[in-house]
Amino acid sequence: MATWTRTWPFHLMVWPALLFLIVFNYVPMAGIVMAFMDYKPWLGFTGSPWIGLDHFRALFERDDSIQVIWNTLVISVLKIVFNLIVPFTFAILLNEVRKRLLSRTIQTLVYLPHFLSWVILGGILVNFLSTDGGFANRVLGFFGLGPVFFLGDGNWFRVTVVVSEVWKEFGYGTIVFIAALANINPSLYEAAEVDGASRWKQTLHITIPSLLPMAIVVGTLSLGNILNAGFDQIFNLYNSLVYDKGDIIDTFVYRTAIIDGDFGFATAVGLFKSVISMLLIIVAYRLAYKLANYRVF
Amino acid sequence: MYHKTTPYRIFSFFNTTFLLVLSVLCIIPLVHVFAVSFSAKAAADANLVGLWPVDFSVEAYKKTINNPVFLGSLWVAVKRTVLGTFVILLTACLAAYALSKENNQFKGRSVYAWIFVFTMIFNGGLVPFYIVIQKLGLTDSFWVLILPGAVNVWLTILLMNYFRGVPRELEEAALIDGAGQFGILFRIYLPLSLPALATLGLFAMVWHWNSWFDGLLYLSNKEDYPLATYLQTVIVSRDMSSMSFSKEEFDLLSQKTINAAQIFIGALPVLIVYPFLQRFFIKGLVLGSVKE
Numbered sequence: 001m002a003t004w005t006r007t008w009p010f011h012l013m014v015w016p017a018l019l020f021l022i023v024f025n026y027v028p029m030a031g032i033v034m035a036f037m038d039y040k041p042w043l044g045f046t047g048s049p050w051i052g053l054d055h056f057r058a059l060f061e062r063d064d065s066i067q068v069i070w071n072t073l074v075i076s077v078l079k080i081v082f083n084l085i086v087p088f089t090f091a092i093l094l095n096e097v098r099k100r101l102l103s104r105t106i107q108t109l110v111y112l113p114h115f116l117s118w119v120i121l122g123g124i125l126v127n128f129l130s131t132d133g134g135f136a137n138r139v140l141g142f143f144g145l146g147p148v149f150f151l152g153d154g155n156w157f158r159v160t161v162v163v164s165e166v167w168k169e170f171g172y173g174t175i176v177f178i179a180a181l182a183n184i185n186p187s188l189y190e191a192a193e194v195d196g197a198s199r200w201k202q203t204l205h206i207t208i209p210s211l212l213p214m215a216i217v218v219g220t221l222s223l224g225n226i227l228n229a230g231f232d233q234i235f236n237l238y239n240s241l242v243y244d245k246g247d248i249i250d251t252f253v254y255r256t257a258i259i260d261g262d263f264g265f266a267t268a269v270g271l272f273k274s275v276i277s278m279l280l281i282i283v284a285y286r287l288a289y290k291l292a293n294y295r296v297f
Numbered sequence: 298m299y300h301k302t303t304p305y306r307i308f309s310f311f312n313t314t315f316l317l318v319l320s321v322l323c324i325i326p327l328v329h330v331f332a333v334s335f336s337a338k339a340a341a342d343a344n345l346v347g348l349w350p351v352d353f354s355v356e357a358y359k360k361t362i363n364n365p366v367f368l369g370s371l372w373v374a375v376k377r378t379v380l381g382t383f384v385i386l387l388t389a390c391l392a393a394y395a396l397s398k399e400n401n402q403f404k405g406r407s408v409y410a411w412i413f414v415f416t417m418i419f420n421g422g423l424v425p426f427y428i429v430i431q432k433l434g435l436t437d438s439f440w441v442l443i444l445p446g447a448v449n450v451w452l453t454i455l456l457m458n459y460f461r462g463v464p465r466e467l468e469e470a471a472l473i474d475g476a477g478q479f480g481i482l483f484r485i486y487l488p489l490s491l492p493a494l495a496t497l498g499l500f501a502m503v504w505h506w507n508s509w510f511d512g513l514l515y516l517s518n519k520e521d522y523p524l525a526t527y528l529q530t531v532i533v534s535r536d537m538s539s540m541s542f543s544k545e546e547f548d549l550l551s552q553k554t555i556n557a558a559q560i561f562i563g564a565l566p567v568l569i570v571y572p573f574l575q576r577f578f579i580k581g582l583v584l585g586s587v588k589e
Contacts, residue, residue, distance in 0.1 A: 009478035010395040017392040031425025109320035117507035123532040133344030270422025
């Protein structure tokens with residue numbers, strides 16, 4: 001009882017948040033039983049028949065779901081790779097800009113797109129990339145190129161999705177590298193200078209090795225996102241012309257459930273994604289801890 | 298010194314130019330939208346507008362401001378952002394404070410922490426969540442925009458780590474003086490954590506302002522949509538039914554300028570808080586690394 005008189009305020013503080021998590025996170029987890037049912041809304045959970053693993057079998061047999069898994073992997077792997085390489089390089093180049101004001105201005109401009117939503121950017125890009133006099137195609141036309149169907153051709157759509165994602169996020173991604181650069185011991189450079197190393201040699205032997213642990217952390221942690229190809233972005237950019245190359249798991253789940261009303265199958269696809277993602281996240285955090293001694297908590 | 302060598306100076310010149318071009322590329326689409334929104338219909342229709350308004354006109358903004366559906370959604374967006382941010386901060390402060398205690402002071406702390414963290418790595422997916430919202434009767438209610446997002450576990454953990462950096466002596470001294478835990482939280486920890494709270498508040502604000510999917514999924518009346526959802530349906534999905542224009546009005550203005558004006562107004566609050574956000578978020582990102 002003595003401990004209770006001291007700890008009850010803590011319990012009281014945790015419970016409001018906990019209540020929300022139970023209702024909106026844990027109760028839905030119970031709903032994944034639908035993945036094993038032929039769920040019909042009018043029959044409910046008690047009336048719908050159990051069908052075992054049929055939905056999962058369908059997941060690996062239906063042409064559309066296989067294509068969607070493949071699209072997701074292609075798009076997200078490309079995003080992960082470029083979202084690692086571009087910020088890494090950008091941070092090193094930015095480090096060579098000695099003028100404080102200039103460096104701050106560049107940072108301010110490149111961080112900005114991260115905070116705009118894909119609805120805003122989707123609205124802008126659909127117009128910007130249109131073949132009907134969009135700004136991008138006018139610039140290409142000026143050089144005698146195009147028009148390019150950025151959002152209407154499957155392969156171009158993938159390119160557009162990856163490039164626009166990198167465009168939106170690379171600035172924000174540089175922050176961790178800029179922080180890591182600031183932590184490099186200046187005496188390393190001074191010693192290299194005395195030994196007559198050129199700036200390129202210094203970059204190769206001091207800067208890049210010092211940034212590698214951070215790059216490993218960023219890279220491994222993004223493993224957990226391999227099935228997240230970016231719902232907001234795809235949903236706001238795609239159209240039926242590019243479903244074959246641009247449809248991803250999340251948009252597929254949305255259409256299967258909300259448009260087609262096939263709740264059971266959609267839940268199964270979602271569950272497949274959640275389980276794989278959870279395993280990947282656990283592996284990723286273990287790896288990041290092992291390789292670079294990184295911990296969140 | 299390598300700074301003074303000719304090759305480095307040449308490199309430096311090209312490097313700076315390259316980075317400046319890249320950073321300008323980051324805002325070009327936004328500048329373009331801004332230019333279109335202030336241009337005359339004819340110029341926009343003929344695709345004459347580049348990065349500066351052609352035949353300056355505020356007609357598109359006048360029409361947008363006079364569109365009741367747009368104004369309604371703007372009001373919903375303001376309400377959800379203010380209320381939603383407050384709720385997120387409240388749940389985060391309370392939970393983060395309790396969870397920042399050591400296991401020996403708050404028995405059960407680890408269990409609670411894992412219950413929180415698990416929601417970040419696993420979820421039931423879209424469909425079960427949708428059904429829970431339905432069964433709770435939240436569909437078509439304003440509260441569906443607030444309650445499901447009332448707890449942001451990530452921000453809570455950031456704040457927890459920040460609280461852990463506050464010296465324990467302060468708490469011990471207050472306990473001796475007879476303060477309760479709520480008093481310590483609200484009168485010692487919170488005043489000490491204002492920069493952290495500002496960061497979290499700005500993140501929560503931007504998150505709420507930008508959220509659109511919940512409105513699309515759970516609200517069926519267009520009048521109830523927050524701005525982001527309204528923009529999604531009108532501009533991205535091109536659903537014209539909520540554009541309250543007569544045929545004449547419709548002809549009077551090109552889609553392009555009105556769309557651009559609406560997009561720009563939608564982005565404006567984020568652009569306004571951005572300078573403050575930038576001052577804080579770099580610190581915010583390292584908030585999480587404050588450990589004892």
